[in-house]
Amino acid sequence: MRLSQFPLITSKEIPADAEIPSHQLMLRSGMIRRVAAGIYTWSPLGLRVLQKVAGIVREEMNRAGALEVSMPSVQPAELWQESGRWEQMGPEMLRMQDRHGRDFCYGPTHEEVVTHFMRSELKSYRQLPLNLYQIQTKFRDETRPRFGVMRAREFLMKDAYSFDADAQSLAQSYAQMRAAYQAIFARIGVDYRIVAADSGNIGGSASEEFHVLADTGEDLLAISEGGDFAANVEAAPCTGPLPQRPAPTQQREEVATPGVVSIAQVCERLGCAPEQTLKTMVLEVHGGQGEDADAAASRRLVAVALRGDHTLNLIKASRMLGGDVALAEAETVHAATGAWPGAVGPVGLEIPLWVDRDASVLADFVCGANREDAHLRGVNWGRDVAEPQVADLRDIGAGEPAPDGGRVQLKRGIEVGHIFQLGQKYSAALQLGVPDDSGQTLTPHMGCYGIGVSRIVGAVIEQCHDADGILWPESIAPFALIIVALNPKNDPEVGAAIEALYTELREAGIEVLLDDRDLRPGHRFADADLIGVPHRIVAGARGHGSGTLEYKRRGEAEARDIAWSADAVRECLAG
RNA sequence: CGGGGUGUAGCGCAGCCUGGUAGCGCAACUGCUUUGGGAGCAGUGGGUCGGCGGUUCGAAUCCGUCCACCCCGACCA
Numbered sequence: 116m117r118l119s120q121f122p123l124i125t126s127k128e129i130p131a132d133a134e135i136p137s138h139q140l141m142l143r144s145g146m147i148r149r150v151a152a153g154i155y156t157w158s159p160l161g162l163r164v165l166q167k168v169a170g171i172v173r174e175e176m177n178r179a180g181a182l183e184v185s186m187p188s189v190q191p192a193e194l195w196q197e198s199g200r201w202e203q204m205g206p207e208m209l210r211m212q213d214r215h216g217r218d219f220c221y222g223p224t225h226e227e228v229v230t231h232f233m234r235s236e237l238k239s240y241r242q243l244p245l246n247l248y249q250i251q252t253k254f255r256d257e258t259r260p261r262f263g264v265m266r267a268r269e270f271l272m273k274d275a276y277s278f279d280a281d282a283q284s285l286a287q288s289y290a291q292m293r294a295a296y297q298a299i300f301a302r303i304g305v306d307y308r309i310v311a312a313d314s315g316n317i318g319g320s321a322s323e324e325f326h327v328l329a330d331t332g333e334d335l336l337a338i339s340e341g342g343d344f345a346a347n348v349e350a351a352p353c354t355g356p357l358p359q360r361p362a363p364t365q366q367r368e369e370v371a372t373p374g375v376v377s378i379a380q381v382c383e384r385l386g387c388a389p390e391q392t393l394k395t396m397v398l399e400v401h402g403g404q405g406e407d408a409d410a411a412a413s414r415r416l417v418a419v420a421l422r423g424d425h426t427l428n429l430i431k432a433s434r435m436l437g438g439d440v441a442l443a444e445a446e447t448v449h450a451a452t453g454a455w456p457g458a459v460g461p462v463g464l465e466i467p468l469w470v471d472r473d474a475s476v477l478a479d480f481v482c483g484a485n486r487e488d489a490h491l492r493g494v495n496w497g498r499d500v501a502e503p504q505v506a507d508l509r510d511i512g513a514g515e516p517a518p519d520g521g522r523v524q525l526k527r528g529i530e531v532g533h534i535f536q537l538g539q540k541y542s543a544a545l546q547l548g549v550p551d552d553s554g555q556t557l558t559p560h561m562g563c564y565g566i567g568v569s570r571i572v573g574a575v576i577e578q579c580h581d582a583d584g585i586l587w588p589e590s591i592a593p594f595a596l597i598i599v600a601l602n603p604k605n606d607p608e609v610g611a612a613i614e615a616l617y618t619e620l621r622e623a624g625i626e627v628l629l630d631d632r633d634l635r636p637g638h639r640f641a642d643a644d645l646i647g648v649p650h651r652i653v654a655g656a657r658g659h660g661s662g663t664l665e666y667k668r669r670g671e672a673e674a675r676d677i678a679w680s681a682d683a684v685r686e687c688l689a690g
Numbered sequence: 691c692g693g694g695g696u697g698u699a700g701c702g703c704a705g706c707c708u709g710g711u712a713g714c715g716c717a718a719c720u721g722c723u724u725u726g727g728g729a730g731c732a733g734u735g736g737g738u739c740g741g742c743g744g745u746u747c748g749a750a751u752c753c754g755u756c757c758a759c760c761c762c763g764a765c766c767a
Contacts, residue, residue, distance in 0.1 A: 253767090258691075259761095261760085599726090644727090665726090
């Protein structure tokens with residue numbers, strides 16, 4: 116490719132609305148252009164990288180025995196009503212109507228469609244196991260798209276769905292996909308971790324996430340130092356040993372605390388440590404465990420209590436309470452407890468209360484009094500309040516013991532892959548059945564496996580960049596090599612030699628970009644660094660005289676001279 | 691959805707408070723010079739000042755309203 120015929124529009128200036136390095140560099144290098152919030156056009160340069168990533172994903176999926184299909188991005192409401200998710204999904208799903216007024220959505224995921232497809236394709240248990248995948252544009256109407264392609268509304272995703280005869284076979288399919296994902300991320304060449312995850316509203320049991328480690332990641336990961344345990348903080352259980360609860364030593368006492376609503380204020384006013392306080396929060400729970408509409412539509416209030424210095428984990432709470440959980444509005448809290456948020460406490464509370472493990476071993480603690488402007492101190496479980504129902508409700512913290520005995524380290528990650536064992540949730544809801552070896556109907560066990568292809572592009576840049584621009588791993592670089600041709604027009608002989616070199620390398624199958632633009636060298640070096648081509652050759656009259664080219668690896672400080680020949684260049688590329 | 695902020699040339703911004711000919715830098719285009727780390731000089735083109743409405747002799751500027759985008763939070767593959 117000749118740069119004089121390739122639209123490379125780069126910018127020195129950092130776009131005002133880009134916050135993180137990958138977003139800034141993708142805009143500065145012209146890989147993407149914003150069309151609307153969370154919606155982007157990929158330029159020829161950007162698309163080359165995106166397709167490199169997609170190509171690696173496709174090869175490894177094929178190698179793992181999955182079969183590529185293409186399903187529609189526009190999907191009819193009926194399928195989503197069958198699975199119950201038409202109502203469940205909420206505004207994240209982009210809905211529309213056709214000219215007849217029929218409901219459709221732009222597919223955020225494809226469990227329903229693939230199951231529909233299998234209803235007509237699966238005739239016998241002998242076809243199992245089967246794994247189908249596609250690489251396709253998804254749309255999820257995120258509340259807050261940000262960071263360019265990292266959290267876009269429209270994005271490219273590889274989604275795969277496996278079908279097995281039983282749970283044991285599903286576990287094997289899952290393990291195969293897990294291995295394929297490891298191969299994919301190893302080939303791309305990023306530093307990643309596999310962590311235990313919550314399965315969210317997709318449903319199902321076992322689920323793990325693949326995270327690219329980066330400080331700008333939106334997820335917090337709990338990784339055991341020197342151990343095997345790794346989990347998204349959302350799903351990391353607190354299992355550390357609890358101390359014996361001390362015996363009460365104080366009398367219960369009410370203290371006036373006008374205007375005090377936060378733990379910090381309580382501590383300041385009463386001169387106590389946050390570890391000695393109990394914070395009580397009221398949650399509104401929507402939906403229930405049951406399948407019936409009444410349970411799904413129900414709302415109930417539940418209180419949870421944590422030690423003052425701990426953070427509530429809404430995922431844990433919602434898993435334990437069986438429904439969608441959110442902090443209740445202030446008015447709701449007041450109506451239910453007689454206190455505004457900040458003064459709620461367990462004593463005399465009339466709604467069900469769950470207490471975090473660590474809060475359950477407190478003694479002589481400080482808590483809200485369920486009255487305005489008042490707190491209690493010297494409160495004790497068993498004496499002033501009933502013995503608590505205990506649960507694990509908080510985020511794990513750095514330095515705490517991990518379940519495997521190691522010490523928890525917190526790291527930030529970008530979720531680029533998620534694999535689930537779904538079980539029979541969708542196959543049962545959408546009535547997918549095949550005859551088994553005795554002629555009975557078998558409901559297949561499903562797994563689903565997603566990779567955020569476009570997100571990987573951003574995530575790799577987060578890990579691979581310097582002050583001058585991107586440092587692509589060779590696996591997904593838009594070009595392997597850039598030749599900066601200096602002054603080819605001044606000396607026809609040099610110009611011809613550069614042309615010959617370019618042609619020979621190109622015909623050898625190397626993705627080479629010839630910078631033949633009539634710009635000053637500095638400008639072109641800066642562009643080469645910005646777009647991150649891994650190998651750079653400078654060819655000009657100076658070296659041509661002595662039969663040398665200048666070679667430089669992106670990211671290395673020093674350039675070196677090599678012989679003016681395609682073979683010498685190929686040697687540099689090889690290692 | 692709550693809070694904050696911003697909309698002026700392709701990009702980055704000034705002008706607005708105190709109403710009166712729409713500016714600067716970069717980019718683009720033309721010419722000449724220049725050619726090893728984002729060149730110099732000269733010239734050219736490009737604007738519904740986010741939209742609509744109001745006040746006024748006159749609105750980028752004041753008022754109202756709507757929209758878009760960004761940040762923080764809540765929420766979420």
